[in-house]
Amino acid sequence: MTEFEQVRELVKEYHVKFIRLQFTDILGALKNVAVTVEELERALAGQVLFDSAVFEGFRGYCEKDILLQPDPATFVVFPWRPRDGAVARLICNALTPRGEAFPGCSRSRLQKVISRFEKDGIRLMAGAEIEFFLFHSGEQGRPTTITHDQAGFCDLTPVDLGENARRDMVLTLEEMGIEVASSHHEMAPGQHEIGLKDDNILVLADKIATFKFVVRTVAQRHGLHASFMPKPLNNEAGSGLKLHLSLWRGETNLFESSDDPMGLSDTARYFIGGLLHHAGAVTALTCPLINSYKRFVPSYHSPFLAAWSSTSRNTMIRVPEKQVGDARITLRSPDPTVNPYLALAAILTAGMDGITNRIAPPPIITDGECSSGDELRELARERGLPRSLAAALDALEGDTLIKEMLGKAIYNRFREIKENEWERFLSVVHPWELEEYLRNY
Amino acid sequence: MPRQHRVVIAINDDASRKNIGAMLQAAEFLIIGEATDGITALKLIRVRQPDLVIAEVFLPAMSGLELARIVSDDKLAPVVLISSNYDHATLEEAKLAGAFGYLVKPVGEASLIPTVEIALSNYSEVVRLEEQVKELQEKLETRKIVEKAKGILMHTLGLTEAEAFRKIQKQSMNKRISMRAVAEAIILAHSLD
Structure with missing residues (x-):
């Protein structure tokens, strides 16, 4: 079973309703975008589009589109359980729309080193x-x-x-x-x-x-x-x-x-x-x-x-x-x-x-x-x-x-x-x- | 005398907090904590572990709805909410927050005491059922694991189903560990081959 398939299985098993796509900005703050379980496939395929300003610590000039690529090994269901379906998270790298590592993504930097x-x-x-x-x-x-x-x-x-x-x-x-x-x-x-x-x-x-x-x-x-x-x-x-x-x-x-x-x-x-x-x-x-x-x-x-x-x-x-x-x-x-x-x-x-x-x-x-x-x-x-x-x-x-x-x-x-x-x-x-x-x- | 139920009350306005406290005391409840805001109420509940919480929907710092959600998520106590209105949106939120009762002001003894009593009895029933569900889930899981381990033993040692079961049972008794633990060890050992 690939890691992606495991994620799909776990999402079903735990009745996950929302998935938080998490990433860390340059200053080290953890940010996240929540997507519904219906959007899981799009998220796993790295097709969730986002605004680069969030990665760089503030909104400013020259905002660019970035893609969030989740790392399936980081899938976790949050242990606090709301009545209406569980919430899980995936930690993501940021990619440019052309699929390269986004230069402002600190997680990709560490992976490179x-x-x-x-x-x-x-x-x-x-x-x-x-x-x-x-x-x-x-x-x-x-x-x-x-x-x-x-x-x-x-x-x-x-x-x-x-x-x-x-x-x-x-x-x-x-x-x-x-x-x-x-x-x-x-x-x-x-x-x-x-x-x-x-x-x-x-x-x-x-x-x-x-x-x-x-x-x-x-x-x-x-x-x-x-x-x-x-x-x-x-x-x-x-x-x-x-x-x-x-x-x-x-x-x-x-x-x-x-x-x-x-x-x-x-x-x-x-x-x-x-x-x-x-x-x-x-x-x-x-x-x-x-x-x-x-x-x-x-x-x-x-x-x-x-x-x-x-x-x-x-x-x-x-x-x-x-x-x-x-x-x-x-x-x-x-x-x-x-x-x-x-x-x-x-x-x-x-x-x-x-x-x-x-x-x-x-x-x-x-x-x-x-x-x-x-x-x-x-x-x-x-x-x-x-x-x-x-x-x-x-x-x-x-x-x-x-x-x-x-x-x-x-x-x-x-x-x-x-x-x-x-x-x-x-x-x-x-x-x-x-x-x-x-x-x- | 039956044990008195211990209550925390979180109501912002002094008059109605005292009023509700007095009605509860008259009905043999023990007020162990009072708060005028949600955060202090949450801390009191964590520390004093009451049997029942009565909270107003509108509280400073942390709303009664947020308070009810945390208290019910962490299974600390049943929460009865009090509010001056009962619009659809608030009621929906109260349901999601897992409230065990909802009273509309002005609250009189005739509505307070029955609501609180029913909340307490429903809550203990929910706790009992949750424990039962957990127990059954565990049994089911154990059965699945033992089935799987039996299958492995039958296949690798050529045993009948009954023999495989007895082998697991015997090992469990000899080693003084649960049949589930034995079964898990068999599955683990098998996956290493």
Whole structure:
């Protein structure tokens, strides 16, 4: 049975009435067009026509027609069941009317990067740990920054609204075929973390996109607002998206070496070298908001250094002191507002560049190297990640490899949107400035 | 004394909320939560797990219809809606949302109490039937799987139908796992050949 036939069978079996054709725009937002089941054949044949402006983040000039080509492997029936027939989804690539990949489609970009290395049998696997806050929705339905487990409301009862919601999220994700590796309450009040099991990076990117949508939907059904904002509260930890990476050829983990005291191969070291070499440009894609950079203010556990370590919590890459089981490295700098397709494409491109050009990483940072505030600042100056969105965009501008990977269409539009965001931020006088400067100057 | 039914009331206007609460209390219901908007009501229902929800159609933040849809999708409790009108569109939406009753204001004791009682009894009947359907579906599925596994055993080991059944049954008892699990293992093993 072909994948298309399986989709048809499942549509019948679950009495699906509506199919949502989903795709991710350049900024990483999941969009969708619903079609009725009668239009399934037209949809499967990739004949649903759409407007390119939606992919590019806003409506503007030069709108073009694009076609949505569903990937049948992504078919899932949504577990919340309305009485009047089920709803399913298919994740789509965008094609031009001539059947070529649409240059603004980030999923096609990732597939292109993957297939470049797949020819040599190499594939990147990744698992993710995603943090987010659950806030109360106000009486008017607007989100607040009041966290569920501090609000007086829950004092009434031992049943925790947030824990309930998170359990529901995990169950929903599993019903949708997304395997959850872990789930727990995080450091800050109201902060939660859910871990997704390792998968090939295209599947993981699809899962991350779906994950955010599921978490938001379930939270809303519990009267809560789920926020993936990297740093929503001044004095609490921010939310990150940790990625556990391992590189494979067939059944062989290329990061593993039994000869090495850390259990880490030269390939792994070069991959780390490549990631650190391209750290600035990669950061523009893994930390795409102005707010993202508030996670990188030097402090005890913010991952602000373009460096690697097995003990320090300040480096963007963490490797276990001794690999146990499958060797993997952990990228700690990304946050959950990423476009997962572009971020993973950049990570694979940077890491593979390290391997191809044998870029040795700088010496590993060992414990005690950064303890006091002054030392942290010193290190941040020497080898810190970009301190602002503007600095990250500059780094991306100067990185030909990552720019070429994105392609002109995505790069230009991404830069345009992000520069505009930065300018809008600068054109507002923020309360902190008034408090700090008004009296003294 | 029979267990008191626990109720959450979500009505925006204070006077009618208190009024309905008083009528229910007089009829031996226990009011465990009151809300003036849909979101607070949803949170209360999630946390307090009432036996019955009474909600006004027009509520700020989240409408009573949306609230009823979520509460009935997630099988939390039966919802009785209250509204000042009963136009066709709202009634249709109330049906789709899975409401168990619909009252038009002004609500008097004579309509409130019977509606609520009937909603409670219909709801427990629906819950019972849903469980039964699930059970039957599972039995049917198990039978299909065991049939298939029997077929495989008859074909590969040359057994009669009764012998194949006994083999599965015996294995199930020896290993202390369900016949369905044994059958699934047989099918899986067969598909690997």
